[in-house]
Amino acid sequence: MNVMVVGGGGREHAIAWKAACSGKVEKVYCAPGNGGTAAENKCENINIKPSDFAKLADFAKKNNIELTIVGPEDPLVEGIVDFFEARGLKVFGPCSEAAQIEASKAFAKDVMDKAGIPTAEYQRFTDYNEALAYVDKKGVPIVIKADGLAAGKGVTVAFERQEARGALKNILVDKIFGESGSSVVIEEYLNGEEASYLAFTDGNTILPLQSSQDHKPVFDGDKGPNTGGMGAYSPAPVVTQDIMDYVTENVANPLINELKQRGIIYKGIIYAGLMITDNGVKVLEFNCRFGDPETQPILYRMESDITDVISKCIEEKLDSVNIEWNEKPSVCVVISSGGYPKAYNKGCEITGIEDAETIENVKVFHAGTAEVNGKLVTSGGRVLGVTAKGDGLQNAIEKAYNAVEKIRFSNMHYRKDIGNKALGRMK
The missing domain is CATH 3.90.600.10 (Phosphoribosylglycinamide synthetase, C-terminal domain)
Incomplete structure (x- = not known):
């Protein structure tokens, strides 16, 4: 089969490389790809932007693409899956409505609330002064998040009031994230160790991948501003098998069931950013796609054919799949x-x-x-x-x-x- 991977980052290189490892795959087209995918076995870069759905769909039809895998969140949120499916094309990722779990922190919090998913206490604000008054009332440390997509850079963990004030001003007054910062979600600070839970889902079955831990801040010791991720490893010892089972039953399953009640079928990757606290597991955020850079160490350990697993997701037959893993971390x-x-x-x-x-x-x-x-x-x-x-x-x-x-x-x-x-x- 021919496969297309949409995106051009490290996550997409890992996905393209893993797809190319399949004996069933003849060619992997990367849109737009990068210098690494250009040199990868069976891979070819194509100069089409992830946002140009019409060109991508035309290319898929003309080149007999049997499977398109979408890497980044932006095209998922903007509806690439809906666009492809309307044209009878096989595509992996959640529909635009389902992708709101990442596109809007407020939407995700509301879903967690209704589904009984453990998470931090929060409030949403559009007014700078009201948000500042809430921070004064709650005190620091406190967490401030731009409501929309901000490429992993919209979260500030403020340990000083001045830092909180600066984050709120950046988002609500100076609009450094544009429309993504039209509102903020302010959360209680949770003390513990962060980890990432990723799972395939076909809307009914949950199939977890191996655990991992990302490192967001730019400097050693988790200092400095948040980035898209400075490294990761898999598995993460903090995530025991009991915790994995707990998250599947008390986070992933309630999530897809709550969305189903809202008329939204979630197919794709569920990413839950977790905080493992002394009082149990809390969800920090949801993402609607593979994590970056967690995908790199996770897929490097995956022995199974990723195209088989993804195809079963799309066909709603995930209950027939098991994933084999290399035991080496x-x-x-x-x-x-x-x-x-x-x-x-x-x-x-x-x-x-x-x-x-x-x-x-x-x-x-x-x-x-x-x-x-x-x-x-x-x-x-x-x-x-x-x-x-x-x-x-x-x-x-x-x-x-x-x-x-x-x-x-x-x-x-x-x-x-x-x-x-x-x-x-x-x-």
Whole structure:
């Protein structure tokens, strides 16, 4: 079969690579892809934007695409699945209505409320002064979220009142996130350890993937502003099998059932950002797609054919599927452009990736790269996801960082503590 992957980041490179591993797949078209997908076996980049649904659908029909996998949240929220399905095309991801669980924090909170899903206490505001008064009443630490999509950068955990005031001003007054910041959700601060729960669903059956943990802040020790994610590892020791079972029964199932009661059938990936507290598991957020960078270490451990699992999701036959996993843990270290998530340079030549991949069980997934005049250069904030499997987590971490040290580009930055929380917990 021919497959199309919509998107051009690290998550999409991992999905395209995994699809290309299938013996059933002849060609994987990446729209638009990146410098990594351009060089990947069976893959070809096509110059169509993820937002151009008509061109994507025309390309799918002309090139006998039997399966389209949508990576990023924006096209899902804007209705790419609805558009493709109306044209009889097989596509993986939730419809636009279902994708509101990520597009609107307020919608997600309302769903959690009605479904009895454990989450933080919250209030929604559109007025800056009312929001500020609520922060004064509740005190800090407190969490402030832009209601809409903000590429993982719309959340501030404020430990000082001044920080909370600045976040509210940025969102509601200065409108740095545009319409995504027309309202804010203010939540109680939860103390604990974060982890990610991802599962396939066909609207009836839930099939969890392996657990993982993302690292959002840009600097070591979880310091600095939030990013799209600076690294991840799988599995996450904090997520025991009991917790996985609890989340499936008390989060994922109630979510799809509550949406069903609203006339919304959710097919695709459920992503629940969890906080594991002393008082149990709480849901921080829902996403409507594979996580990035969690997808990289998770899919690097997946032994089963991803196209089989996705096809069964679309056909509502997920109850007939089991996923086989490699038992070796995996770690992904994200290398970013210096300055990210704020201003950063593009166009810096990248070297050393081939050397990095000579290390056994290392795969470098590209996120913000492009090929220009025969050279691989940086084209985004998060540039590479250096991913390694190892005999134990410590070994996987060492392999990943050994590979990172072989890669060079101007002003590169990466965290040096990816996986340390897990090592501490295991000790």
